[in-house]
Amino acid sequence: MWDQVKQALDQSMTNFLTGLAHQLPGLVALIVALLISFALAWVLAIVMRRLLSSIDFDERLNRWGFASLREWSPMNSPSRLVSRTAACIVILAGFLIGIAAFDAESTSLLVQSVFGYIPNIVGAMLVLLIGSIIASFLARSVLIGAVNLNLHYARLLSLGVKWLVIVLAVAMALEHLKIAPGIVDLAFGILFGGIVLTLVLGVALNSKELVTKSLERDAKEPSAENIEEPFRHV
Amino acid sequence: MEVDSIPQPTQEERAQIDSADLVVGILADLDRDDIFMLCDGLRNLAGSPRIVVLQRDPVGNAVAVPSQDTSLSLLPWSAVGPDPLGEPLQTMSLACRSLFAVTEKMSARACCLLASRMESAAPGWVCQLVHPLLESDFDLVAPYYAPSKLQGLLNSSIVYPLTRCLYGRKIHNPLGPDIGVSRRLAQKILGTNRNANAGPSQTHPLASLAPVAACDNLQICEVHLGARHYPPTDWMNMSSILGQVLGAVFLEMERSAACWQRTRGFVSVPSHGERQSRSQETGTLEMNRMVETFQLGVRDLQEIWGLVLPPATLFELRKMSRLTPEQVDMPDELWARIVYDFALAHRLRTINRDHLLRSMTPLFLAWVVSYARELDTVGAITVEQRIERLSLAYEAAKPYFISRWRWPDRFNP
Numbered sequence: 001m002w003d004q005v006k007q008a009l010d011q012s013m014t015n016f017l018t019g020l021a022h023q024l025p026g027l028v029a030l031i032v033a034l035l036i037s038f039a040l041a042w043v044l045a046i047v048m049r050r051l052l053s054s055i056d057f058d059e060r061l062n063r064w065g066f067a068s069l070r071e072w073s074p075m076n077s078p079s080r081l082v083s084r085t086a087a088c089i090v091i092l093a094g095f096l097i098g099i100a101a102f103d104a105e106s107t108s109l110l111v112q113s114v115f116g117y118i119p120n121i122v123g124a125m126l127v128l129l130i131g132s133i134i135a136s137f138l139a140r141s142v143l144i145g146a147v148n149l150n151l152h153y154a155r156l157l158s159l160g161v162k163w164l165v166i167v168l169a170v171a172m173a174l175e176h177l178k179i180a181p182g183i184v185d186l187a188f189g190i191l192f193g194g195i196v197l198t199l200v201l202g203v204a205l206n207s208k209e210l211v212t213k214s215l216e217r218d219a220k221e222p223s224a225e226n227i228e229e230p231f232r233h234v
Numbered sequence: 235m236e237v238d239s240i241p242q243p244t245q246e247e248r249a250q251i252d253s254a255d256l257v258v259g260i261l262a263d264l265d266r267d268d269i270f271m272l273c274d275g276l277r278n279l280a281g282s283p284r285i286v287v288l289q290r291d292p293v294g295n296a297v298a299v300p301s302q303d304t305s306l307s308l309l310p311w312s313a314v315g316p317d318p319l320g321e322p323l324q325t326m327s328l329a330c331r332s333l334f335a336v337t338e339k340m341s342a343r344a345c346c347l348l349a350s351r352m353e354s355a356a357p358g359w360v361c362q363l364v365h366p367l368l369e370s371d372f373d374l375v376a377p378y379y380a381p382s383k384l385q386g387l388l389n390s391s392i393v394y395p396l397t398r399c400l401y402g403r404k405i406h407n408p409l410g411p412d413i414g415v416s417r418r419l420a421q422k423i424l425g426t427n428r429n430a431n432a433g434p435s436q437t438h439p440l441a442s443l444a445p446v447a448a449c450d451n452l453q454i455c456e457v458h459l460g461a462r463h464y465p466p467t468d469w470m471n472m473s474s475i476l477g478q479v480l481g482a483v484f485l486e487m488e489r490s491a492a493c494w495q496r497t498r499g500f501v502s503v504p505s506h507g508e509r510q511s512r513s514q515e516t517g518t519l520e521m522n523r524m525v526e527t528f529q530l531g532v533r534d535l536q537e538i539w540g541l542v543l544p545p546a547t548l549f550e551l552r553k554m555s556r557l558t559p560e561q562v563d564m565p566d567e568l569w570a571r572i573v574y575d576f577a578l579a580h581r582l583r584t585i586n587r588d589h590l591l592r593s594m595t596p597l598f599l600a601w602v603v604s605y606a607r608e609l610d611t612v613g614a615i616t617v618e619q620r621i622e623r624l625s626l627a628y629e630a631a632k633p634y635f636i637s638r639w640r641w642p643d644r645f646n647p
Contacts, residue, residue, distance in 0.1 A: 148472070148596070150470065150526055151530075234407075
């Protein structure tokens with residue numbers, strides 16, 4: 001009996017070691033792929049950071065209305081955020097290549113599905129980017145307009161508009177990523193409705209005077225001298 | 235005169251009007267009597283020049299004038315057509331360019347744009363505007379309206395001192411809008427606009443007139459036209475006016491940067507006519523509301539102003555915002571620097587240009603409050619003395635502006 005146990009153990013050890021020996025080249029390939037991708041990512045990050053610094057990327061982003069990106073960036077530098085994102089993509093690509101070499105048959109499906117998901121990720125990122133641009137632009141427009149109208153809740157209004165657009169963009173991006181679409185729809189509805197309700201209440205409770213003035217202005221006779229008013233006031 | 239029974243020029247007669255000595259474009263909301271008075275005045279011009287008067291009329295009809303009068307034709311603006319620029323006259327900019335194009339097409343010696351009504355309807359005021367063009371060969375005849383304390387403040391606070399300081403000519407109302415222009419200057423303006431790409435880089439003809447005339451050393455004069463009737467100012471809707479007017483002025487500054495950086499000092503231009511004063515001041519200011527808007531701007535627009543104004547200016551503004559409404563006072567030096575900083579930010583496109591100019595509104599309102607309060611004090615100086623002092627502040631700050639314009643990154647105090 002002990003002979004049979006010993007034989008079974010020997011066989012399982014042999015099977016394990018044979019299996020391990022079969023996986024070893026793949027494992028080494030994974031490690032090498034990861035090492036190379038780390039090195040490439042490091043070089044790419046340095047080059048990108050220097051390139052972006054040379055064109056004052058951080059300052060330009062500020063001018064283009066993406067000041068809020070600074071808050072989300074490592075060390076408050078959007079250049080670092082961009083360069084690190086690029087580095088992460090290179091490392092991820094190296095990892096996928098390594099995984100594919102590890103066990104071509106079982107991992108090819110994983111790699112395929114990951115690569116198939118990339119267009120969704122890119123689409124979602126584009127939606128977020130465009131949403132962020134529109135949100136910043138509208139928030140600034142509303143803020144300036146509200147201050148000029150002497151509305152004391154100008155900042156609240158501006159923030160409300162900004163978050164409305166951002167919530168919409170995030171919901172669209174998650175929809176694009178196919179992450180819990182049911183929950184996203186529900187959460188979006190609740191958040192969007194909540195922000196609109198807050199804004200309506202905030203504005204309605206404070207803007208009686210504004211509405212009265214606006215109605216009075218509309219009720220006035222339009223001037224016959226209606227050709228490009230501004231230069232008549234100079 | 236039985237005007238209704240007199241026929242208008244027929245289509246054929248209109249087509250035959252292919253040349254003139256003077257083209258007058260009327261954008262002002264004038265009634266029939268005013269137009270007849272104006273035509274009578276023009277008929278009496280020395281030398282009997284052939285005159286075409288274009289009247290903007292949405293239905294395409296002009297007030298009829300005697301057909302036997304061959305020296306003067308009164309046409310609806312749309313009849314000089316098709317419109318030389320193929321665009322409807324929806325803006326004053328288009329109207330100006332159309333007028334200049336008609337002047338060129340008819341080989342007229344000069345043209346004249348009338349866009350205002352005068353408070354004292356003296357019949358000769360149009361002739362005063364035209365006379366230097368035809369008799370003395372001036373290229374630009376700018377109006378000199380009787381100074382008003384509470385009207386035309388955008389001109390008093392920015393346009394006039396800035397034009398005087400940058401281009402070295404003391405033109406009190408450089409943007410008109412009632413102006414006389416020689417054919418030579420009209421050609422230059424049309425050429426400037428043709429060279430610029432259509433769209434945002436195209437400058438406004440009214441904003442280009444004084445700079446082009448000054449930079450090309452053309453003959454400029456002013457005519458005292460009396461008190462102008464201004465449309466009522468909606469102080470709560472100043473941002474769109476600021477945006478459009480300053481946008482045009484700053485765009486022209488960018489185009490003519492090489493010229494104004496060389497200009498030093500200023501000279502007065504010859505003036506014609508008798509200086510007149512305003513019989514009564516109209517308009518009121520809601521000073522407390524204006525100060526509130528300024529304080530709100532200091533509180534909420536920091537992130538925008540921080541991109542445009544240097545820290546020292548922001549510090550001054552914060553200090554001002556903590557004062558009571560009665561104490562708010564914007565020093566001329568600070569105001570001049572603010573205007574220059576916004577002009578620079580406009581050039582650099584630091585932020586969206588429309589946002590930039592609109593965000594200047596609370597600062598403008600603060601200046602208006604401190605200006606009006608100063609004029610209201612007992613034994614106050616006159617409007618002209620006050621604006622003269624402001625102009626000197628602009629001149630003192632010009633080196634600062636030139637330095638920032640040339641080295642925006644390196645020179646940022």
